[in-house]
Amino acid sequence: MTKQISSERKTAYYIGMGLMILGGLMFASTFVTFILNFGNFNNFESNAKSGMLRAFGGMALLIIGGIVRGVGALGVAGSGVKLDPQQAKEELEPYSRMAGGMIKDVLDESEISLGGKSEKIIMIKCQSCGKLNEEDSKFCQECGKSI
Template sequence: MSKQISSERKTAFYLGGILMVIGGISFLSVFVTGIMNFGDFSNFEGQARSSMARAFGGMILLIIGGIVRGVGARGLAGSGVLLDPEQARDELEPYSRMAGGMVKDALDEVDLNFGSAAAEKVIMIRCRACGKLNEEDSKFCQECGKGI
């Protein structure tokens, strides 16, 4: 049982990201060349065909990149490609641990604040003369009246 995301999945995640970027650029370039060639109809058919190819190619790359990225991030079962809850749980384990860690951090933060507030209240000073516990900021013992 792996506790970390495998290197294959990391590679797929970044590869998917790269595919999405290429697809996005290809898709956007259609608009850029469309604006640059605006009013120039000398090779309209060729431009239209190239634009169509880039728009479709870009979209397909975006979709494939998104799928590859999702599979890389969550694993085959974790992303729903394979119906295997047991494997999905294993593959999503790093995320579960991340969520658990974040909850723990939040609780630690709350606990720390409560803890310091509570600690302030319970600090008492023992009188050296009679042993009575007095408030931290008291100058004289409540019991015997000697200076603290």
């Protein structure tokens, strides 16, 4: 394994991890503040507001940090940030070919059954009684006259 992780990716990994820790601390601090101020309702509203802000900020930092860390750990293409349509197409080709083959088989089968039905549909009307007889029949099934 000579695959080297670039310094940019290492930096991204540590920045992401730092953001996650910061976000986690911010998120946790809202609970600490809540516990410390428990029972103190003098400035409950402002405390709740700042707590909410920190909780959301902390969550946002956790999410952003997680993404940055993932990019650093897996690389831009590996983490799914940079999509390669050509590569994805090549990977999917055997499946689409298989699906195409299946569709072709179904079409072939339906053609065969349709062909069989259409042969039976061809009937000859008897000149004297009007009964429909099969194409290859020599005599009418109803009255027995030759067709």
